[in-house]
């Protein structure tokens with residue numbers, strides 16, 4: 001009986017030391033298997049004195065039960081069924097989204113103008129004709145109002161065709177001095193080609209104060225060009241016409257494209273027309289201002305060497321992930 005107790009102690013010690021599924025199975029074969037230690041002990045019954053055999057048999061049964069249930073316990077809380085985790089294996093890269101190149105361009109532009117003291121504001125994309133045309137000194141019969149050039153909803157509302165609408169929204173509510181920048185979508189039924197889309201983005205700037213001159217306009221645009229395209233960038237203003245500015249100009253910026261310096265048209269600008277100031281109740285004898293509207297897609301295309309505006313809106317991830 002003393003020997004059985006020693007056997008039991010040894011067996012349980014070995015079971016506790018079995019660290020994985022293979023070791024557990026080896027233990028089972030060694031102790032409970034058909035040629036295992038327990039079987040060997042059973043065979044010793046013939047060497048036991050006849051009067052002790054009953055006690056030895058009971059002792060053997062108890063030992064067998066103890067070892068079997070100890071093994072079953074280990075099986076239950078033993079190894080999980082799943083393959084062990086190999087932390088050294090290369091992982092699968094997470095597919096995180098990224099911001100659109102136009103969103104990033106707008107943020108960068110607002111950042112540059114913000115540092116020049118322009119406060120970012122927004123205005124609605126769904127507009128009325130007063131904000132899109134009338135208050136901007138665009139008369140009823142002006143060709144810019146043609147249905148073929150605008151998205152009218154038929155109830156007096158329209159999708160704004162330019163962010164200059166925000167000039168009126170701000171000046172209606174805010175007495176000068178005013179220095180704002182407004183970024184957003186605009187809509188025109190233009191035929192899609194490499195440089196035109198029917199929905200695109202503009203960044204509008206407006207500065208109204210005492211003694212604002214065209215020199216302030218040009219220096220603001222030049223400072224923007226330097227911050228955005230580098231110190232070597234230049235700005236050129238070509239005389240043009242917008243009903244809401246006088247004088248008016250197209251803004252070109254000279255930038256390096258594939259190693260070559262080129263002039264690129266980025267938007268329109270000018271001194272706020274006195275009629276616009278009068279419309280919003282501001283005295284043009286006391287206040288003057290400048291405004292500009294820059295095409296964001298054209299700027300992003302130039303900055304990143306994108307040849308076709310349509311690629312921006314095809315949602316091809318391979319293209320969008322480049323930026």
Ligand code: FA5
Nearest residue numbers: 162164190196197200266267268269291292293295298
């Ligand atoms: C205007 O929209 C004026 N509101 C700009 C302005 C603001 C002038 C303040 C004076 C004072 P224009 O129609 O030229 O101007 O458009 C400005 C810029 O928008 C263009 O130079 C171009 O960069 C961009 N643009 C115009 N049409 C499209 C189009 N279909 N697709 C992509 N970009 C366009």
